[in-house]
Amino acid sequence: MTRANPLSDYEETAATPLSRRRFVEGVAAIGGIAALRPWRGAIAAPRQPVLSGTEFQLEIGPVPINVTGRPMIGIGINGLVPGPILRWREGDTVTLAVTNRLSEPTSIHWHGLLLPNPMDGVPGLTFRGIAPGETFVYRFPVVQSGTYWYHSHSGFQEPKGHYGAIVIEPKGGYPQAFDRDYVVFLSDWSDEEPETIISNLKFQADYYNFDQRTVGTFFADVGRDGLKATLADRAMWGEMRMSPTDSLDVTGATYTYLINGQPPAANWTALFHPGERVRLRFVNGSAMTIFDVRIPDLPMTIVQADGIDVEPVTVEQFRISVAETYDFIVQPRDDRAFTIFVQPQDRTGFARGTLAPLPGMTAPVPPMDPRPVRTMADMGMDHGGPGGTSSTGRAAASGTDHAAMGHAAMGHGAAPAMAGMVAGTSGQQVPSGVGVDNFAMSPTERLNSPGEGFPPGRRVLTYADLRALKRGADPRPPSREIILRLTGNMERFMWGFDGKKFSEAAPIELARNERVRFVLINDTMMDHPIHLHGMFSELENGHGEYRPLKHTINVKGGERLSFLVTAEFPGRWAFHCHLLFHMEAGMFREVRVA
Numbered sequence: 001m002t003r004a005n006p007l008s009d010y011e012e013t014a015a016t017p018l019s020r021r022r023f024v025e026g027v028a029a030i031g032g033i034a035a036l037r038p039w040r041g042a043i044a045a046p047r048q049p050v051l052s053g054t055e056f057q058l059e060i061g062p063v064p065i066n067v068t069g070r071p072m073i074g075i076g077i078n079g080l081v082p083g084p085i086l087r088w089r090e091g092d093t094v095t096l097a098v099t100n101r102l103s104e105p106t107s108i109h110w111h112g113l114l115l116p117n118p119m120d121g122v123p124g125l126t127f128r129g130i131a132p133g134e135t136f137v138y139r140f141p142v143v144q145s146g147t148y149w150y151h152s153h154s155g156f157q158e159p160k161g162h163y164g165a166i167v168i169e170p171k172g173g174y175p176q177a178f179d180r181d182y183v184v185f186l187s188d189w190s191d192e193e194p195e196t197i198i199s200n201l202k203f204q205a206d207y208y209n210f211d212q213r214t215v216g217t218f219f220a221d222v223g224r225d226g227l228k229a230t231l232a233d234r235a236m237w238g239e240m241r242m243s244p245t246d247s248l249d250v251t252g253a254t255y256t257y258l259i260n261g262q263p264p265a266a267n268w269t270a271l272f273h274p275g276e277r278v279r280l281r282f283v284n285g286s287a288m289t290i291f292d293v294r295i296p297d298l299p300m301t302i303v304q305a306d307g308i309d310v311e312p313v314t315v316e317q318f319r320i321s322v323a324e325t326y327d328f329i330v331q332p333r334d335d336r337a338f339t340i341f342v343q344p345q346d347r348t349g350f351a352r353g354t355l356a357p358l359p360g361m362t363a364p365v366p367p368m369d370p371r372p373v374r375t376m377a378d379m380g381m382d383h384g385g386p387g388g389t390s391s392t393g394r395a396a397a398s399g400t401d402h403a404a405m406g407h408a409a410m411g412h413g414a415a416p417a418m419a420g421m422v423a424g425t426s427g428q429q430v431p432s433g434v435g436v437d438n439f440a441m442s443p444t445e446r447l448n449s450p451g452e453g454f455p456p457g458r459r460v461l462t463y464a465d466l467r468a469l470k471r472g473a474d475p476r477p478p479s480r481e482i483i484l485r486l487t488g489n490m491e492r493f494m495w496g497f498d499g500k501k502f503s504e505a506a507p508i509e510l511a512r513n514e515r516v517r518f519v520l521i522n523d524t525m526m527d528h529p530i531h532l533h534g535m536f537s538e539l540e541n542g543h544g545e546y547r548p549l550k551h552t553i554n555v556k557g558g559e560r561l562s563f564l565v566t567a568e569f570p571g572r573w574a575f576h577c578h579l580l581f582h583m584e585a586g587m588f589r590e591v592r593v594a
């Protein structure tokens with residue numbers, strides 16, 4: 001069918017019931033946005049909407065968006081979802097006048113950038129926010145280079161489309177040559193309001209897991225799509241039975257996964273001439289989704305992590321946690337298309353794009369990888385003994401194995417509301433209270449593991465692979481250690497540090513220029529991407545002074561890891577889990593540098 005006017009999709013699809021396939025794969029074109037992205041003849045500069053220079057005007061406002069066939073209103077920047085790519089040059093000073101056309105306050109946070117505290121864009125911490133109708137002028141020097149991103153730090157605006165990429169050209173040129181580059185911006189879209197999603201999670205933590213929902217929707221889909229289509233869908237979705245221990249709180253039950261704002265059916269495509277070196281700038285701008293990315297038949301060489309150049313390492317697949325950015329160079333030599341295949345960690349859907357020599361070319365969509373199965377080691381409960389007990393963590397946490405499980409002493413049911421620390425069975429101090437339903441008995445560093453859910457034999461990027469090209473700027477050893485436990489009560493959808501929500505906790509105080517080590521111990525069964533604003537987190541991953549500088553560090557379930565920080569810039573900095581609903585539920589601290 002020809003669709004001359006993308007807006008006609010609205011009329012056509014509004015009355016159509018939403019099939020599961022339509023929902024997972026989305027619709028072929030997003031009204032209003034697709035129109036901005038036509039191919040015009042031969043390969044030219046990237047067709048992605050880019051703003052470059054030093055002066056910018058950005059308008060944040062409502063924008064029509066249609067991912068699944070239902071016309072919705074999202075939040076766009078200059079009418080776009082994602083917002084325009086901002087291309088800056090290291091060493092410039094940029095001025096961004098941001099006007100709020102919404103009916104509620106908004107903000108832009110420049111994720112991963114080192115800048116003066118009042119420019120960081122966190123309402124209530126670094127500024128008042130931007131009131132409806134108001135224009136706020138951000139102005140700051142650009143002191144770094146690399147791939148970053150920007151997003152709202154107000155309410156639940158980010159998952160509605162309030163995000164975009166930042167590309168900063170390095171002053172001294174790139175260490176690795178490439179012929180063209182593309183931003184590959186990953187996100188998760190739901191037709192449900194974020195407020196509805198979090199209230200569903202608070203009502204029932206496994207609301208978006210499938211075990212209760214599969215049978216009913218199966219027959220509903222058969223009725224709509226016929227048995228064959230439904231079975232094909234089900235095969236694609238893979239193993240459907242999910243337990244409360246699943247890796248993600250919010251799943252493909254409500255999310256359609258996007259590449260550069262496009263659902264799988266729209267198949268966002270990047271062009272190349274065979275033999276060219278193509279730099280792909282991956283940004284995970286999701287609210288709640290950790291992704292695994294691969295391009296079958298095309299090795300990917302990492303050159304940058306969180307905006308910082310790293311020693312090139314060639315892999316077949318990588319996991320990108322929420323808010324991380326990774327740059328890879330690929331060199332497709334054959335005159336054929338390649339699928340950019342992006343699976344959420346829990347395998348409940350996919351995002352899909354294509355690298356191709358010509359528009360319209362496609363490659364097969366590969367089968368899903370196995371769904372991650374949690375092991376005792378994942379839960380920080382591996383005592384190193386033989387047998388390798390494999391168990392889902394929730395089973396352990398709900399009391400089947402008291403010796404190993406580390407069930408929080410006072411953490412269940414009508415436990416006292418005050419969080420505190422109690423001695424665990426092994427004598428360690430562990431958090432307790434209503435905000436804690438589990439703790440890691442023997443948390444281990446697993447930086448050389450990519451996590452669960454990958455077939456054996458596949459070369460998957462790990463944190464241990466990340467080695468900075470440049471030596472760290474501050475050679476001082478840390479003067480002290482700050483140990484924080486990442487805690488949660490899954491039943492109540494409460495998340496925090498040391499069993500406390502943001503509202504119950506005092507700020508973490510750092511002296512200006514102090515060098516400290518943060519130790520994070522993940523007492524929960526899920527991964528948490530921990531983001532510290534305003535300063536680099538230097539991951540201690542065995543590379544000595546060549547520690548990678550990260551802005552977001554993913555801490556796997558049951559894992560212990562550490563990073564170093566130099567508190568260079570004074571101010572009130574946010575420190576939080578970047579899973580939006582975990583942050584909202586309390587996994588947030590202020591780090592005060594004075």
Ligand SMILES: [Cu+2]
Pocket residue numbers: 495527528529577578579582583587
């Ligand atoms: Cu989290």
